[in-house]
Amino acid sequence: MTTSDTTTTAPAQSPALAARAVVVVAAGSGTRLGLGTAKAFVPVAGELMLARALRTLFTLAEPTIVVVVAPADRVDECRALVAAVAGAAVAYTAVVPGGADRHASVQAGLAALPDSVATVLVHDAARCLTPASQFERVFAAVVEHADGDAAVGSVGGDGADAGASVVGVGVGVGVVPALPVTDTVKRVAGDAVVETVDRSALVGVQTPQGFPLAGLRRAYALAAQAETDDAGVFHAAGGTVLTVPGDADAFKITTAWDLGRAEAVVAERAGTAAGPAAAAGSTAAVDVRVGLGIDMHAFDPAVPCRVGMLDFPGEPGLSGHSDGDAVAHAICDALLSAGGLGDIGGRFGTSDPRFAGAAGDVFVRGAVDLLRDAGLVPVRVTVQVVGNRPRIGSRRVEMQDALATAVGAPVAVSGTTTDGLGATGRGDGLAAIATAVVRAV
Numbered sequence: 093m094t095t096s097d098t099t100t101t102a103p104a105q106s107p108a109l110a111a112r113a114v115v116v117v118a119a120g121s122g123t124r125l126g127l128g129t130a131k132a133f134v135p136v137a138g139e140l141m142l143a144r145a146l147r148t149l150f151t152l153a154e155p156t157i158v159v160v161v162a163p164a165d166r167v168d169e170c171r172a173l174v175a176a177v178a179g180a181a182v183a184y185t186a187v188v189p190g191g192a193d194r195h196a197s198v199q200a201g202l203a204a205l206p207d208s209v210a211t212v213l214v215h216d217a218a219r220c221l222t223p224a225s226q227f228e229r230v231f232a233a234v235v236e237h238a239d240g241d242a243a244v245g246s247v248g249g250d251g252a253d254a255g256a257s258v259v260g261v262g263v264g265v266g267v268v269p270a271l272p273v274t275d276t277v278k279r280v281a282g283d284a285v286v287e288t289v290d291r292s293a294l295v296g297v298q299t300p301q302g303f304p305l306a307g308l309r310r311a312y313a314l315a316a317q318a319e320t321d322d323a324g325v326f327h328a329a330g331g332t333v334l335t336v337p338g339d340a341d342a343f344k345i346t347t348a349w350d351l352g353r354a355e356a357v358v359a360e361r362a363g364t365a366a367g368p369a370a371a372a373g374s375t376a377a378v379d380v381r382v383g384l385g386i387d388m389h390a391f392d393p394a395v396p397c398r399v400g401m402l403d404f405p406g407e408p409g410l411s412g413h414s415d416g417d418a419v420a421h422a423i424c425d426a427l428l429s430a431g432g433l434g435d436i437g438g439r440f441g442t443s444d445p446r447f448a449g450a451a452g453d454v455f456v457r458g459a460v461d462l463l464r465d466a467g468l469v470p471v472r473v474t475v476q477v478v479g480n481r482p483r484i485g486s487r488r489v490e491m492q493d494a495l496a497t498a499v500g501a502p503v504a505v506s507g508t509t510t511d512g513l514g515a516t517g518r519g520d521g522l523a524a525i526a527t528a529v530v531r532a533v
């Protein structure tokens with residue numbers, strides 16, 4: 093059934109006979125991650141998010157058709173990635189372009205499936221660490237309830253809904269992996285708390301979410317409004333949805349913080365899978381380098397204030413040949429230092445008119461380009477802003493996102509004053525100190 097151009101040895105069983113499938117939606121733009129690239133193509137500890145998500149799928153025991161919904165402008169790239177990860181199972185795969193929102197992307201994926209498929213799971217590529225056991229658990233529950241016997245324990249459903257499922261979306265039930273809510277949950281109006289919500293009746297749901305294919309297709313065809321997940325679409329069409337236990341590792345990577353969490357999970361898995369000695373060995377096998385950068389600029393009230401690639405209206409600016417963004421310059425130096433590539437003055441000197449008044453991202457992107465030429469990519473950057481003003485606390489996340497977009501990897505920002513001591517304490521200027529970790533491609 094493959095729509096991939098790749099030819100390969102035919103598998104023993106025809107894909108046309110496979111009764112189960114997974115649609116992996118990977119067409120989102122990753123706006124909240126803020127790296128300026130489609131999220132599925134962002135590396136997590138050195139392996140693209142989509143490749144990680146797919147690798148798990150190709151370990152499933154039963155033949156499973158895999159449809160990947162890709163960003164419309166990256167379909168060919170996605171086909172190559174799928175072929176590389178799938179190996180001989182490529183004949184069971186298809187790659188189709190996605191739509192403007194997740195709803196449209198899921199519909200595109202469902203349309204690509206052969207009618208032989210009885211059970212379909214819809215999965216977010218952004219939940220790339222979901223273990224294989226979760227896919228098996230959801231498949232098993234959908235198959236178990238395929239006879240339509242589904243009145244107990246439904247999410248948001250009652251007996252009437254269960255009856256309606258036969259009329260609305262057909263026999264069978266949907267299944268979602270769910271975890272209890274651990275935070276205390278409040279209903280609010282604006283910033284005022286209205287009441288505490290009883291969390292014992294609440295769960296957080298993940299993917300993959302599983303359904304009878306015919307029922308889910310009908311539910312999407314009937315959908316009058318976008319829902320935030322597939323179970324919402326199925327339920328709105330009268331289907332019953334049951335829960336199975338979820339898994340903490342199936343969290344969705346949405347923000348830079350989530351990406352850091354995913355990298356920590358991967359590191360931890362490497363450590364526990366083979367023991368501490370082997371973990372140390374595997375770290376040594378990866379070519380990782382660390383760099384350091386410091387910069388300081390004096391205040392100049394006559395120029396606009398730009399720090400960490402953000403504008404701070406009303407604050408005194410920083411003097412310098414460029415825009416004086418000490419934070420961006422420290423990061424640039426840390427990146428160059430990690431690659432053994434010299435420093436900002438040597439690489440982007442003040443004698444070069446291209447850098448007069450240049451914005452901080454010119455230097456950071458320039459350092460990333462030089463690293464790439466040297467076969468290196470940034471993995472992580474931290475930067476501390478040292479000074480009395482501007483106060484960065486309320487704009488820390490915004491600054492992290494702006495810097496991460498230029499670096500192409502997560503950036504952590506912190507700030508401190510120096511208790512009235514030294515040049516920064518006197519308010520003469522602003523300093524920044526940065527570290528960067530880069531690795532060989």
Ligand code: CTP
Pocket residue numbers: 117118119120121122123124125131132161190191192193194195197198215216217218219344345346
């Ligand atoms: N998705 C998709 N097509 C879209 C939007 C989202 O296939 N038009 C997919 C994403 O690739 C992701 C999943 O739906 O795997 C969940 O969406 P989300 O986490 O919101 O990802 P993005 O839309 O990429 O992120 P953001 O909302 O921050 O832009």
Ligand code: MG
Pocket residue numbers: 120
């Ligand atoms: Mg989105």
